Amino acid sequence: MLLCNTKNNAKTHELLNFLQANARVPFGKLLVLCKLLKKGNCVKFTNLLTVGALTASLVSPAIMAADTNNTTPMSEAQKKDIEKIVHDYLVANPEVLLEASQALQQKQQQNMQQQAQSAIKDNTDQLFQGKTTIVGNPKGNVTIVEFFDYQCIHCKKMSPIIDNLVKKDSDLRIIYKEFPIFGKSSETASRAALAAGMQGKYQAMHNALITMDKRLNDQIIMSTAKSLGLDMKKLKTDMQSKEVTAALDANRELAEKLHLMGTPAFIIASTPNGEFKTGTEPSFIPGAASEESLQELIKKAAGNS
Structure with a gap:
């Protein structure tokens, strides 16, 4: 206190x-x-x-x-x-x-929100633009940006919630930010998903990995990619490409600017025609959330579009 x-x-x-x-x-x-x-x-x-x-x-x-x-x-x-x-x-x-503990926690949360809002407004181009990691309506008036790790339990629990939101709202856009923080296998999974995106199969690879009910390793990741019909030689080359490395580095830099302490983390913003609307205040959630709470924030963002 x-x-x-x-x-x-x-x-x-x-x-x-x-x-x-x-x-x-x-x-x-x-x-x-x-x-x-x-x-x-x-x-x-x-x-x-x-x-x-x-x-x-x-x-x-x-x-x-x-x-x-x-x-x-x-x-x-x-x-x-x-x-x-x-x-x-x-x-x-x-x-x-x-x-004392409660007041300190509240103060820390307020500071986190303030820092996040500032970082979001300073990095809108990087946050709300995606090449291969967009799911839903590419021109959606509301965008959810999710920082996640394929081995994060809470990220896995959020996956069906995000899927439901996309199914219910044709005006919703999801941008996934690969943020591997749980070791080598998480890094490999993120690289494989981004490389799959270079073959037009990001969403399929993402869904397969995030719904996996066992611990990931290189063999499981490669077997999953093969089962999706991906060109494995190209996949392995692209996984180590400058483009994939740059994408992961950019996500880590964004996460640092947002002061993220873990995954998942969500940003919900008004993006008419797929472009961030200047002057609006996005919602920032540093952790898991219910479908109902996300729907409320989507509704709020839609009202600003």
Whole structure:
């Protein structure tokens, strides 16, 4: 939790009062803390290891410098007193730590969304243009971009959901971004799918790999490609081509800009006639989602088309 704006936070008041009543420390130090809190400064309690955070802030150089009314440094005994008081307070009020964790998580999610929105708007050409990895309506007014890995369990679970959305909505376009993060076999699978796309069979290869109910390896991947009637000699050559390598490198660069921590991840945007609509705000989902929630975001994007 971020204990900010003291006047609006009863827990902060309670803690400061508790410190004032029990700490054998100069009152000026506590007064400085109150002033800093009222100015919007925050004390972060993120987990049990942060029990001493408030103590550290009380004796930090910033507060020492700000305390012009009392220049006497704290003794070690006084520091230990405050540590014990903060510890006892948090033990007596464990909900503070839960609130801390929840607020921190919410703040991190907000930051992630802000970073993602900025990255999306700066990279619309790369995100919303695809050569061989487009499924659905190539000129769809709504586009879903999915970053995925063929060995990602959650990506596999999302596959039938995406298929259903495409079947229900003839105006929907899907752009798959191969983002292999689960080892060598994932890399091989992505290269094989992109190479299959160079023979006009990306969707067939993608569907075969993403619905595979066993762990992938080179033999399974090549056998799958062969079963689809692909030219195996060309496939193997194309898998190591500059085009395929460049596509994977570009996807990794995009994922880094979006600060993706895993797969799947989705971007839903308004793309009238297949072009990103400037001035609209895409939806960003860093993880799996229900079909219903995706439908709502598709509806929102369609309204902006």
